[in-house]
Amino acid sequence: DAGVIQSPRHEVTEMGQEVTLRCKPISGHDYLFWYRQTMMRGLELLIYFNNNVPIDDSGMPEDRFSAKMPNASFSTLKIQPSEPRDSAVYFCASTRVGGDTIYFGEGSWLTVV
Amino acid sequence: GEDVEQSLFLSVREGDSSVINCTYTDSSSTYLYWYKQEPGAGLQLLTYIFSNMDMKQDQRLTVLLNKKDKHLSLRIADTQTGDSAIYFCAESSIYNTDKLIFGTGTRLQVFP
Numbered sequence: 001d002a003g004v005i006q007s008p009r010h011e012v013t014e015m016g017q018e019v020t021l022r023c024k025p026i027s028g029h030d031y032l033f034w035y036r037q038t039m040m041r042g043l044e045l046l047i048y049f050n051n052n053v054p055i056d057d058s059g060m061p062e063d064r065f066s067a068k069m070p071n072a073s074f075s076t077l078k079i080q081p082s083e084p085r086d087s088a089v090y091f092c093a094s095t096r097v098g099g100d101t102i103y104f105g106e107g108s109w110l111t112v113v
Numbered sequence: 114g115e116d117v118e119q120s121l122f123l124s125v126r127e128g129d130s131s132v133i134n135c136t137y138t139d140s141s142s143t144y145l146y147w148y149k150q151e152p153g154a155g156l157q158l159l160t161y162i163f164s165n166m167d168m169k170q171d172q173r174l175t176v177l178l179n180k181k182d183k184h185l186s187l188r189i190a191d192t193q194t195g196d197s198a199i200y201f202c203a204e205s206s207i208y209n210t211d212k213l214i215f216g217t218g219t220r221l222q223v224f225p
Contacts, residue, residue, distance in 0.1 A: 004155075035215075042217035043156075043201060056212065091155055101146065102213060104155035 002026075004105035006092050012111045018080040021108045023092030024073055033102060034067055034077050035091040043091075049075065082112045117216035119202055124222045131189040133219045135202030138183065142204040145178060146213065147187045150199040159187070159200075189221075197223045 005024040013019055025032045033048040047057040052069045060067070064083070069075040079086055089109050095102040116138045125131045137145070143164050148156040162169045162176045162185075169176045175188040189196055202216040 033213075043215040045212065045214070048212065093156075101158040101161065104157070106153075106155045 004092055004094050004103050006090075006105035006108050008108055009106065010109045010111075012113065013082055015083055015112055016081045017112075018078065019082045019086070019110060019112075021077040021090050021092075021110070023075045023077070023105060025075070025092070025094030026103055027073065029094035029096045029103075031095045031097070031102070032069060032075050033091075033093040033095075034075070035093065035104075037089040037091060037107070038087075046077070079110075082110075084112045087111045117202055117204055117214050119200075119216040119219045121217065122220050122222070124224065125192050127192060127194055127223055127225050129192055131187075131192045131196070131221055131223075133187045133189075133200050133202075133221065135185040135187075135216055136183055137185065137202070137204050137214075137216075139204060139206050139214070140183070141206050142183075144205045145176075145185050146201075146203040146205075147174075147176065147185075148201040148203060148215075150201065150218070152198075156201060192221075192223050194223045194225065197221055 007022045031050050034046040035043050037043045046059045047067045049069045067077045089107040091104050091107045093102045093104045119135045144161050146161040147159045149159050150156045160171050160174050162178050167178050173190045177186045199218040199220050201218045203213040205213050
C-alpha cells in the first residue's frame, strides 16, 4: 500500500490567500484525522471523520478553517484567509475500525508570509 | 480533558540507554503508544501497550507502564545516532478508542 498521501508537501503563500491541503487515506480505512504540528503547541488534533462524516471538529481553531471528505479516498483542509500564525506542518492520518494504530502521511509544510 | 505531558529534550551518548518519560491524566486510557518522528517526516508507530499490561519489550525498546501513577516510559537500549528524533507519547480512551491524544514530544539527541 502507498500509505497516506498528502499534497502539497511544501507551500509558501502570502497572508490572505486561500490554502487547500489534500489527503488520500489508506484504502479501506474508515477514519481520517487532520493534525497540526507547531513548536509552541506540539501535535494538535483539528478534526476527524468516520465514514466520511465529521465526528469531532472541536480542535479547529476558528472559522477560517474548514475540512471536507467528499468520499472515502479524499479529504481537504482549507484555510481562508490564511494568516502567518497558521504556519505549521499539517498531518493527515487514517485508521480502520479496531486498528491498532493510526498511519500518518508525511505532512504538508505550510508557511504563510 | 485529557492531557499528555513529556519533557522536551533529552541528550545521551551513543551506546548508552535513553529513557523518555510521559505522564497522562485520563484514567480511562486503553492503549498507550510511542511514535517516532524523524526530521522532515511524519510519525511512525514504534510500539504500544495495552493498559492492563505493565511492561512490553521489543528488541531494543522497553515500555513500562505505571497505571497507578499514570506514568509511561520508553527505554531505548544501546542508543544509536539513528535514534535521534522526536518521540511522542499518545493515549486513547476507552470512550473513544480511535482518537489519539498526543504529548508535546521529546527531542532525543544522540551524540558520539
